[in-house]
Amino acid sequence: MDQDELFDIELRLLLSGINQAYGYDFTDYSEASLKRRIMHWFVNSDYATLSDAQARILRDRDAFESLLRGITVNVSEMFRDPPFFKAMRETVIPHLLTYPFVKIWHAGCATGEEAYSTAILLNEEGMAGRFRMYATDINNAVLQKARDGIFPLKEMQRYTRNYQSGGGKKSFSDYYTARYDHAIMMPALREQIVFASHNLVVDSDFGEMHLILCRNVLIYFKPTLKERVLFLFDNCLLPGGFLCIGLKESLEGRKIASRYSEVAPKMRIYRKSYG
Amino acid sequence: MDRKGNGRFRAVVIGVSTGGVEALKILLGGLQASYPLPILIVAHIASEASNGLALLLDDFCSVRVKEADELEEIVPGTAYIAPPNYHMQLERDGKITLSVDPPVNFARPSADVLFETAADAMGAGLIAVVLTGAGSDGSIGLKAVAAKGGTTVVQCPMNAVADSMPKSAAAVIKPDYVMPLERIPELLIQLAWE
Ligand SMILES: C[S@@+](CC[C@H](N)C(=O)[O-])C[C@H]1O[C@@H](n2cnc3c(N)ncnc32)[C@H](O)[C@@H]1O
Numbered sequence: 198m199d200q201d202e203l204f205d206i207e208l209r210l211l212l213s214g215i216n217q218a219y220g221y222d223f224t225d226y227s228e229a230s231l232k233r234r235i236m237h238w239f240v241n242s243d244y245a246t247l248s249d250a251q252a253r254i255l256r257d258r259d260a261f262e263s264l265l266r267g268i269t270v271n272v273s274e275m276f277r278d279p280p281f282f283k284a285m286r287e288t289v290i291p292h293l294l295t296y297p298f299v300k301i302w303h304a305g306c307a308t309g310e311e312a313y314s315t316a317i318l319l320n321e322e323g324m325a326g327r328f329r330m331y332a333t334d335i336n337n338a339v340l341q342k343a344r345d346g347i348f349p350l351k352e353m354q355r356y357t358r359n360y361q362s363g364g365g366k367k368s369f370s371d372y373y374t375a376r377y378d379h380a381i382m383m384p385a386l387r388e389q390i391v392f393a394s395h396n397l398v399v400d401s402d403f404g405e406m407h408l409i410l411c412r413n414v415l416i417y418f419k420p421t422l423k424e425r426v427l428f429l430f431d432n433c434l435l436p437g438g439f440l441c442i443g444l445k446e447s448l449e450g451r452k453i454a455s456r457y458s459e460v461a462p463k464m465r466i467y468r469k470s471y472g
Numbered sequence: 473m474d475r476k477g478n479g480r481f482r483a484v485v486i487g488v489s490t491g492g493v494e495a496l497k498i499l500l501g502g503l504q505a506s507y508p509l510p511i512l513i514v515a516h517i518a519s520e521a522s523n524g525l526a527l528l529l530d531d532f533c534s535v536r537v538k539e540a541d542e543l544e545e546i547v548p549g550t551a552y553i554a555p556p557n558y559h560m561q562l563e564r565d566g567k568i569t570l571s572v573d574p575p576v577n578f579a580r581p582s583a584d585v586l587f588e589t590a591a592d593a594m595g596a597g598l599i600a601v602v603l604t605g606a607g608s609d610g611s612i613g614l615k616a617v618a619a620k621g622g623t624t625v626v627q628c629p630m631n632a633v634a635d636s637m638p639k640s641a642a643a644v645i646k647p648d649y650v651m652p653l654e655r656i657p658e659l660l661i662q663l664a665w666e
């Protein structure tokens with residue numbers, strides 16, 4: 198048997214072991230991207246074989262966390278895809294304004310940039326004090342960063358441009374204080390967001406939502422897992438509520454699609470029907 | 473299990489950067505609509521209208537050219553361009569997946585990511601081509617392609633608008649073919665019908 202086939206066998210065993218030992222189930226993640234990342238992690242590690250790595254990872258939580266950091270993708274940015282945020286202001290907010298109070302769920306929020314972006318947008322559009330936002334992720338390390346709300350100052354220039362072309366109404370620097378090479382988000386913003394641990398593979402929803410954002414997360418899942426997660430969202434989204442997914446993701450061909458219509462073309466903002 | 477095609481090859485992957493629009497016009501323009509392999513392309517070309525490059529090439533070429541969609545199944549006679557800001561991967565079941573993994577060598581999409589995953593998916597059934605470009609994207613991926621028994625092609629650096637991508641690729645492995653851009657379509661046709 199050649200080395201490549203052995204690696205594939207060891208990879209399946211490792212993923213199954215991790216699931217049994219730590220409850221992280223990667224079996225329904227798309228293979229190519231996951232395997233490439235594990236491969237790179239392995240090549241840069243000191244282990245001779247993936248089986249050696251497995252023996253250690255199953256016994257030592259720190260070794261597992263190191264693998265997890267190496268293979269999970271937690272990149273995010275503020276106001277990524279400005280046209281999307283512009284469309285939110287124009288097509289979603291007017292509906293949200295008709296409710297006295299709304300609940301919002303950001304699933305797979307990573308380090309929180311998008312949750313802060315949405316909070317800024319809601320405040321500017323007259324929703325201050327009228328919403329609660331839950332931002333969740335499977336990865337506790339990134340959630341802590343999200344709670345801290347401290348981001349590299351060098352990114353702020355790009356974020357400012359994103360903010361402006363996404364329809365921003367103020368000066369972006371009003372929302373953070375610069376200290377050394379960091380930008381610390383305004384505490385008032387942080388207080389509007391509840392960051393919590395939640396695993397989309399196994400956990401259930403937490404109550405009725407008016408708006409759910411889950412961008413660039415489903416893109417890592419195989420169709421079976423996409424379906425599961427979309428059912429979860431559908432289950433807690435109120436009729437007339439909004440579901441936002443990544444610009445390269447789509448509900449096309451998914452089971453819940455018949456109850457949803459895209460309200461901003463190509464922006465992947467879907468509205469659930471009342472029927 | 474391997475799908476049985478007529479020949480030994482099942483897909484072509486291409487990495488290109490500086491000078492890419494002209495290079496792709498020549499390369500894809502030299503192929504017929506009936507070209508029997510799917511073609512996957514990573515081009516580092518900043519384009520504001522995200523679909524721009526695909527539309528332009530589709531007008532110009534006989535093969536169908538489109539921007540890749542998530543979970544799209546690759547078919548012969550079609551060229552798929554990675555969307556700006558996403559990596560493009562090829563899965564073993566012949567479907568395209570996209571990701572927002574961090575840039576690799578400052579590039580997203582990255583040819584290394586496409587080449588590595590396609591090498592894993594297609595093994596010896598893959599043809600990988602590195603064309604003109606600045607930087608070194610594609611070199612590591614080309615090594616992976618060679619290691620899996622795939623066929624490697626590099627544009628002759630002397631004939632490239634920017635020579636560092638092809639130079640770097642030819643330094644990492646000994647490519648199966650190094651040739652001027654104008655002759656690559658002919659080679660791809662020959663290999664495909666082999
Ligand atoms: C690429 S980030 C997307 C961040 C943000 N939504 C954005 O678009 O900028 C993907 C996030 O999904 C999270 N994730 C992956 N699998 C998950 C799961 N099973 N449950 C919850 N979150 C998950 C990762 O930890 C990561 O933070």
